[in-house]
Amino acid sequence: MDFINTLGLAAGTLTTIAFLPQMFQTWKTKSAKDVSFVMLITFMTGLFLWLVYGMILGAVPIIMANGITLFLNLIILWLKIKYR
Amino acid sequence: MDFINTLGLAAGTLTTIAFLPQMFQTWKTKSAKDVSFVMLITFMTGLFLWLVYGMILGAVPIIMANGITLFLNLIILWLKIKYR
Numbered sequence: 001m002d003f004i005n006t007l008g009l010a011a012g013t014l015t016t017i018a019f020l021p022q023m024f025q026t027w028k029t030k031s032a033k034d035v036s037f038v039m040l041i042t043f044m045t046g047l048f049l050w051l052v053y054g055m056i057l058g059a060v061p062i063i064m065a066n067g068i069t070l071f072l073n074l075i076i077l078w079l080k081i082k083y084r
Numbered sequence: 085m086d087f088i089n090t091l092g093l094a095a096g097t098l099t100t101i102a103f104l105p106q107m108f109q110t111w112k113t114k115s116a117k118d119v120s121f122v123m124l125i126t127f128m129t130g131l132f133l134w135l136v137y138g139m140i141l142g143a144v145p146i147i148m149a150n151g152i153t154l155f156l157n158l159i160i161l162w163l164k165i166k167y168r
Contacts, residue, residue: 007137014130021122034118038105046098053091 012065019072023079032080040077044070096149103156107163116164124161128154 026032047070054062110116131154138146 004137004140007133007140011130011133011137014126014133016130018123018127018130021126022120025120025123026118029118032118034110034113034116036106036109039102039109042098042105043102046095046100046102049091049095049098053088053095056088056091 009061012061016065016069016072019069019076023072023076026076026079026083030079030083032076032083035076035080037080040073040080044073044077047073093145096145100149100153100156103153103160107156107160110160110163110167114163114167116160116167119160119164121164124157124164128157128161131157 022035026035047066050062050066051070054060054066106119110119131150134146134150135154138144138150
C-alpha cells in the first residue's frame, strides 16, 4: 500500500475511533448536556449521506468509516437522551 | 452537477457545519466538561491527516471540508480549556 492510501486510512481510522472516548465518557459520567443535540443530528444526517454516497460508488472505505462513526454517534445520542 | 456530486457536497457540508451549534452552545453555556478531551484530540489529529491527504491530492473539497471542521474543533477545544 502506498503512502497516500496509508495516510487516508490513518485519517479515516482516527476520525472514526475519536467517538469511542466520547461514548465511554458519556456512559461513565451519565451526562451529555454539554454535547450539542443539534450537532449530533446534523452530524449524523451528514454521515448518513456519506454512507449512501459510499454505497452508490461501492467505496468500501467510505461505507466502513461513515457507518461505524454513525453507529457510535447513534449510541452517544441515545445516552444523551437517556441521561438528560 | 450530477446527483452523486450533489450528494457528496451535501454530506460534506452537513458533517462540517455540524460543529457550529456545538461551538455556539459551548460559548453560550461556558461549559464543555461533557465533551471528551480525548475525542477532540483524536478527531483533530484525523482531520489534520485528511487535510494533508487532500493537499497531496490537490482535492479542494477534502481540503475545504476538513480545514473548516478542524478550525471549528480548534475553537471548541480552546473554549473547553478556557471554561474548564
